[in-house]
Amino acid sequence: MKQAIGMDLGGTSVKYAVVDESGASLFSGQLPTCADKGAEAVLAQLSRGAALCREFAAGQSLALEGIGIGTPGIVSSDGRTVLGGAENIPEWENLPLAERIESVAGLPVRASNDANMMALGESLFGAAQGATDVVFVTVGTGIGCGVLVDGLLYRGYRNRGMEMGHITVRSDGEPCACGSVGCLEHYASTSALVRRYCVLAGLGDGEADGRVVVDAYLRGEAAAVQAMEEHWDYLAHGIASMINLFAPQRVVVGGGISEAGDFYFGALRCKVERYAMPVCAADTQLVAAALGNRAGCLGAAGLFLYENSHA
Numbered sequence: 001m002k003q004a005i006g007m008d009l010g011g012t013s014v015k016y017a018v019v020d021e022s023g024a025s026l027f028s029g030q031l032p033t034c035a036d037k038g039a040e041a042v043l044a045q046l047s048r049g050a051a052l053c054r055e056f057a058a059g060q061s062l063a064l065e066g067i068g069i070g071t072p073g074i075v076s077s078d079g080r081t082v083l084g085g086a087e088n089i090p091e092w093e094n095l096p097l098a099e100r101i102e103s104v105a106g107l108p109v110r111a112s113n114d115a116n117m118m119a120l121g122e123s124l125f126g127a128a129q130g131a132t133d134v135v136f137v138t139v140g141t142g143i144g145c146g147v148l149v150d151g152l153l154y155r156g157y158r159n160r161g162m163e164m165g166h167i168t169v170r171s172d173g174e175p176c177a178c179g180s181v182g183c184l185e186h187y188a189s190t191s192a193l194v195r196r197y198c199v200l201a202g203l204g205d206g207e208a209d210g211r212v213v214v215d216a217y218l219r220g221e222a223a224a225v226q227a228m229e230e231h232w233d234y235l236a237h238g239i240a241s242m243i244n245l246f247a248p249q250r251v252v253v254g255g256g257i258s259e260a261g262d263f264y265f266g267a268l269r270c271k272v273e274r275y276a277m278p279v280c281a282a283d284t285q286l287v288a289a290a291l292g293n294r295a296g297c298l299g300a301a302g303l304f305l306y307e308n309s310h311a
């Protein structure tokens with residue numbers, strides 16, 4: 001059986017795992033990203049994670065096929081260079097990521113967008129298994145997305161597409177970090193939910209998080225009910241637009257907030273049904289992601305475990 005290293009670079013942590021073809025994580029862990037210390041510090045953390053995986057593999061006499069890395073931002077279509085667009089990691093642009101990690105880790109490296117890697121992970125081993133046409137959405141600090149068309153990741157020309165978080169849900173909306181206004185991510189991310197709840201509940205910045213809002217919603221607190229309803233409404237507009245475009249078999253929703261409970265999907269499903277064109281959504285199931293925060297590492301390892309994973 002083949003094994004590879006999968007790494008998932010986030011704004012706060014670097015996750016790493018040694019993964020086999022069955023999707024089992026034989027070894028895994030995480031390190032702080034150190035994003036505030038700049039790109040060199042982040043590269044050092046990725047190298048440390050890779051070294052820990054290699055030590056484990058050596059101890060078990062396992063051969064490794066390579067290192068797949070899911071990173072925020074847009075990656076060149078050869079999987080070697082981060083072009084830009086990673087707003088939560090300063091200096092993370094025009095960076096020869098694959099070459100830098102290869103030079104210290106001594107294994108071939110391929111990088112791809114982190115949400116694409118989560119989508120690939122869910123497709124190979126999770127909630128999208130067996131489906132050829134999939135929209136994967138991850139809701140967290142931002143909103144990420146990966147789309148499979150006929151079983152392959154759709155990437156846009158030169159890998160620059162699929163920024164679902166920046167489709168417009170309010171043409172009169174507030175400015176977004178991307179330079180536009182009224183973006184989905186600015187209204188439907190978990191950060192947006194928490195920000196809106198704090199305003200409605202009269203709390204200061206940082207006095208709540210996603211868990212606090214969900215708990216307050218379940219207690220029936222008015223501010224939390226309104227903030228959650230607005231969150232579902234915006235998110236459903238975004239998902240309905242993707243359904244109208246791609247007519248997926250499955251929409252897989254992941255990210256911490258999606259693990260809140262069945263009520264979360266019940267409410268979201270109602271609104272998606274309300275906004276999607278019925279003829280486009282006829283064969284679409286909306287389901288929860290199955291792999292939690294392991295999806296990114298599993299998908300990234302999949303770049304080296306499955307020939308035609310095409311990321």
Ligand SMILES: [Zn+2]
Nearest residue numbers: 166176178183
């Ligand atoms: Zn935007």
